[in-house]
Amino acid sequence: MTLQRQAFFWFVALAALCLFLWVFRGILAPFLAGIALAYFLDPVADRLEKLKFSRFWAAVTIVGLFLIAFTIVVVLITPPLVAQILGFINRIPELIGQFENFLANSGIVKWLGELIPIATPDGLQSSMTDVMRQGSEWIGAVFGQILSGGQAIVGLLSFLLISPIIAFYLLWDWDNLVDRVDKLLPRDHAQTIRRLAREIDDALSGFVRGQITVAMLLGAFYAITLSLMGLNFGLLIGIVAGVINIIPYVGSIVGFVIAVGVATLQFWPDWTWILAVAAVFVVGQVVEGNGLQPLLVGEKVGLHPVWLMFGIIAFSSLFGLAGTLIAVPAAAAIGVLVRFAIAQYLDSAVYRGTRGRTHLDDDAPAGRTGSKT
DSSP states (O other): OOHHHHHHHHHHHHHHHHHHHHHTTTTOHHHHHHHHHHHHHHHHHHHHHHTTOOHHHHHHHHHHHHHHHHHHHHHHHHHHHHHHHHHHHHTHHHHHHHHHHHHHHHSHHHHHHHHSTTSOHHHHHHHHHHHHHHHHHHHHHHHHHHHHOHHHHHHHHHHHHHHHHHHHHHHHHHHHHHHHHHHTSOGGGHHHHHHHHHHHHHHHIIIIIIIHHHHHHHHHHHHHHHHHTTOTTHHHHHHHHHHHTTSTTHHHHHHHHHHHHHHHHHHTTOHHHHHHHHHHHHHHHHHIIIIIIIIIIOSOOOOOHHHHHHHHHHHHHHHHHHHHHHHHHHHHHHHHHHHHHHHHHHTSHHHHOSTTOOHHHHHSOTTOOOOOO
């Protein structure tokens, strides 16, 4: 098969995949979640097999324990989490009023007015209040839509019912599926495809199994610590920071800004508790950078945070919730393929130029050629 035909074949395959995802984007989420769960738990099944478990009973044990743990967490967290979301929505006007009082009494507006001479104190206070109001109302609208949408409830039920079943069947038959796919690879390029697949698996195993574990641990740490400190919406802030931390460090930064802002409105002018809330995120970052990241994620991820953010936003906008679920694997796969394409380009005549030419030829003025020595 010529290079042009190969390129055409893979382009058509990619287009067909994108069309499939777009057409069925409304029903793919629980299936993709089941696939992700099976991939996440496959190493555990392999270890149980080494302990003389059959693959069937390994899958049953893993999915069963996961469902028990998940149910316990949901039962314990959902009631207070929903209460905090509803409390936040209802207290938006009060929070805006507290923010206005803080600006008026803290001296920050006066300090900013001296720092920016062209801005008037009243204008600065009005602008900052408008930003606070718009942001709070937008967040409240998002949470309200999540809680009141019947489609969201149906989607949650489908996740709880369908995803574990899919995960069980995939865990049970994982090795056979991998072997069948391997037999379908074009023989001339099987080794190359296997190597690329191993690189993609390295990136995903480092990120999906590592970074998601880091995000869950940090989210639990933030939620528990902020709640024990009595911070308003501490559970909600901690969980949101953990979820966003799927993009390394972004969740901690966003959580830090929100938590310190809420603590300032709640505890001002007592700086002790404000600094204590800030210290929680500093400790989280130290533990993540020096312990969790090297231990659970490692250095083989190869996913730049900017590329990851672009991938999540792009796939989410194209394919909705299904796109959000495939964003990280797709970003990892595309990153590996781009690096492979660059390596192929650097090894091609397009990059190296005509054989036999030297750097002297390239540097010679027009009309002159260098000679080989």
